Amino acid sequence: MATSTCLLYNRPMSPQATIEWVRQALSGPLPGRAAQLTMATRPRPGDRPDIPAPCPHEGAVLILLYQAEGGLQFPLTVRSSTVHAHKGQISLPGGAKEPGDEGFEQTALREASEELGVATATVQVLGALSRLYIPHSGFCVHPFVGYAPEQPNWHPDPAEVAELFSAPLGDLLEPSTVHEEVSVHDGVSFLVPHYRFGTHRVWGATAMILAEFVALLRAAPQTAAS
Numbered sequence: 001m002a003t004s005t006c007l008l009y010n011r012p013m014s015p016q017a018t019i020e021w022v023r024q025a026l027s028g029p030l031p032g033r034a035a036q037l038t039m040a041t042r043p044r045p046g047d048r049p050d051i052p053a054p055c056p057h058e059g060a061v062l063i064l065l066y067q068a069e070g071g072l073q074f075p076l077t078v079r080s081s082t083v084h085a086h087k088g089q090i091s092l093p094g095g096a097k098e099p100g101d102e103g104f105e106q107t108a109l110r111e112a113s114e115e116l117g118v119a120t121a122t123v124q125v126l127g128a129l130s131r132l133y134i135p136h137s138g139f140c141v142h143p144f145v146g147y148a149p150e151q152p153n154w155h156p157d158p159a160e161v162a163e164l165f166s167a168p169l170g171d172l173l174e175p176s177t178v179h180e181e182v183s184v185h186d187g188v189s190f191l192v193p194h195y196r197f198g199t200h201r202v203w204g205a206t207a208m209i210l211a212e213f214v215a216l217l218r219a220a221p222q223t224a225a226s
Contacts, residue, residue: 026127061094117155
């Protein structure tokens, strides 16, 4: 039977990364595409300055902040080898909108429940980030930020999740977490910015979503972080 691995990184977290700061940040204007592009792979084939209307496929993801012993953390998953797309890549919990979903917020919560076993009744959705178009898959992704007062009881679905790990929000905010490397595919060189949590490299759409979240937090008044 397939199993999922759960890991937790417990490096010291910045004392500034509080839920009050997050709430304050989400009440302000979104940085949008400019912030997303700071962590985009370059070149980005099929990229476009606008979002297709209608979008070929739509879905949602959740940055699920929760209180752990060391402070705020959020889960990331390594996708299994049996999922339809982006096999083996690191992602936020999320997926495609289904006909029964009342909106994208519900999609994000449902997917967190299905993928990780999160009891969504304990999750408060704090706000939304900017939509992101992924040229490779044709998906328009709606990111949401949620909060749980304590660490959820994880029950990852091995059909979708090969590994689950949690990252400190404070680490995400550290400039030293950002790295770049060159990858060559079909003779073309790509510059790949990524966040590094231990041995895990978070790049692509997930990194772009997190980049806007980071920019939003950094723009928030520091008094909200104390």
